[in-house]
Amino acid sequence: MQGPAQEPQISGDGTERRQSAVRLYVIVIVCPYILIAYLLGYLSERDARMLGLYLIVFIPLAIQIFVWVRIRPEFSVTRRVVSITIDWVGVTWNMSFGEETTVPFFALLLWITLGTGLRFGSRYLALGVCLSLVSLGVVWLFNPFWHSNALMVVTFALTLFVIPVYVLILLRRVEAAYAAAREANVVKSRFLAQASHDLRQPIHAISLFTACLRVSGLQTKELELVDNIDRSLASVSRLFKSLLDISTLDSGKVTPVSEIVAINEVLEDVARQNCDLLQRDGTSVVIVPCSLSVSVDRALFTTMLQNVVNNAAKYAPGQAILIGCRRRRGRLSVEVIDSGPGISQADQARVFDEFYQVRKRGDRDVEGVGLGLSIVRRVAAVLELTIGLQSIPGKGTRVHIDGLVIVDQARLPEKRLQASPAVPVGGLRVLLVEDDQAVLLATASLLRRWGCIVQAAPSIPSLVDECDLLITDYDLGDGMTGTECIANVRRFVGWDLPAVVMTGHDASRVREDLKDSSVPVLSKPLQPAELRSVILGMTMRAKSFTGSADLQRFLSPLQPPVH
Structure with a gap:
């Protein structure tokens, strides 16, 4: 009998911790039982000594495993083997002495078999059945009462086989249902992520086009229509961001940095x-x-x-x-x-x-x-x-x-919240790389209306004009991404050109691929104010610089000085 591949390999869920505690609880029950049976004359002095010897050895081992699990809670093959060994050896030892007095310990044997399987998976349940049948055979050999009651031993053997097998069937069904549910959840998350990404592009383009309309000299009534379109787009945008966030969190691949x-x-x-x-x-x-x-x-x-x-x-x-x-x-x-x-x-x-x-x-x-x-x-x-x-x-x-x-505290200047000021980016030279033609046209139009000088390209250009900022999509087609685009463009211009990445994918995954915390990652569909805010963050502190070369030196300390 083979268990599924998804069998847990860590004890971080507390399974072994609880098992180690239950082992001590069982000792608390077994010790008085043996003592009372001896005092009432149900145990011979020899059998009592043998059971006492077991307790002298078993109790320290149980305490050591209890401490071990708490100090080192991660999965340990050695600890699990030791735990299983002392459980089965201990029950077998107890049942081998005491004649009929220790027959109730069969309940412990069955409980350990089922408990191990339910805790650790079907492979351990199969192993437990085999160990329990071996244990029953050893007890039959050494305990005279069991040896003289063959039918009872056969009944117990059938019980040790039939009940775990039935539990194994149920366990397999539960595991199959869990695997199917997990696969369905992965498919759902993948669908949400892909649908969200595909729909983000046109919504992103519409948002940028409406921003261009807003500054194109429309009359009041037309501006009101643009406001209504913008409001509806903002609502859809937030919905898609929520769907992408949910699919990303469901994937279990979110690792905080x-x-x-x-x-x-x-x-x-x-x-x-x-x-x-x-x-x-x-x-x-x-x-x-x-x-x-x-x-x-x-x-x-x-x-x-x-x-x-x-x-x-x-x-x-x-x-x-x-x-x-x-x-x-x-x-x-x-x-x-x-x-x-x-x-x-x-x-x-x-x-x-x-x-x-x-x-x-x-x-x-x-x-x-x-x-x-x-x-x-x-x-x-x-x-x-x-x-x-x-x-x-x-x-x-x-x-x-x-x-x-x-x-460590960092004193921050107290500021009052204000609306974003007019865009002081006139003359900023921007290289825009975007494989979607609608988004490329909309973004370039918006940047030009803000006063930027834009070189627009649907893929990584082989010839780069002088520029102060790179804005690139993440997926550029033909196996190229924003990561390669930034690296190639910086190699062309010969300095660490400031860059911004826009993406319809999970932003944390894109940041991980970029491996550059200085590059902002904006999630599509974004509001023009978000893009404007990022550009402002790169230029507002540089507004006292007059020349493009000065601006470049400010934006990238790693650029070699201009002589």
Whole structure:
């Protein structure tokens, strides 16, 4: 009998830890039983000595395994072999003495057989059946009572075979159902990721085209239509980002990479990226400045905070949202407080479930499908953070993210949240590489309207004009990605040209492939304000520089100086 390949290979789920504890509980039961049987005359002095010898050897071994599991909880073949050996040897030894007094220990033999199989898989169940039958044969040879009751031994042998085989059949069915469910979940996640990626491209292009329309001198009524298109696109964009986040988290491949982050920068980034959307609904954001720094995966934590802020804005339009921090038990907690309608006590326990929305009969339609807070909960588990929610109906809601590890403090200048200023990037020379013609045209048009000088290419160009910034898609066709594009273009120009990557895939996977933390990764479909914000971050501090060469030297300290 062969077990499936997915049999667990770690004890991090507590299986061996619980088994080691149960072994000690069994000792607590067996010791009084042997003592009472001896005092009542059911055990001979010889048998009592043999059983006592077993306890003298078994108890220290059981305690050592108990300690071993707690000190080294990872999977150990040696420890598992030792545990199985002392369990079967111990029960066999006990049943071999004491005549009929130790017959009840057969229940322990059956329990160990089934328990081992259910804990560790079908291969161990098959091994347990074989060891139990051998154990029964040894007891039949050495215990006179068992030797004289052959039918009882046959009955016990059939029991040791039939019950585990039936359990094995059920276990195989459960394993098959689990494998099918897991495969279906993988297929679903793959479908969501691919569908999300394929639909992001046209939505991304539409978003950029509407941004171009906005600055093309339209009349008031036409601008209102553009606003409505933008609002609808923003809603669809957030939905696709939620679907991609869910599929990425379901894949189990999300590995956080911690870095030292000034918490105030994250708060301001989230507020700035949502600035245009919030202003449309009349929602204001107030940030309480915090000078602390934390160790966290910035991208994942930003995703959490984005979803919390979006959820607050969705259910409290036109109200103020407060974002602040406080210390809790030596760690940092980030709180998002709104003055919306609040959540009833009955709904509070379910708001973090997938696809659950707080709705009552006659309520207004709210965008989304109820994935935002579910993503927050899943990401929190990955980052080993905790999420809390308190709400008073009619007064508002407070969501707090707890457990951020505080590191060396970095004093940050106190800033007030402001809308993104007009784009001071006139004259910036941009190389744009994008294989989708619609996205290429839309992005180039938008950059030119911002005053940039754009060289647009559908693939990695063989000839690169002088440029200050590279903006590239990640998937470029013919096996080429943004990683190769950045490397090739930097080799062409001879210096570490600043670069931005736009992608419809999981941003963390793209960052892992880039292996360059200085390159921003933007997820499609993105709002023009996001792209503008990144460009501003590279140019606003350089606004005092007058020449392109000066700007290049500022943007890349590794560039050789110009003489």
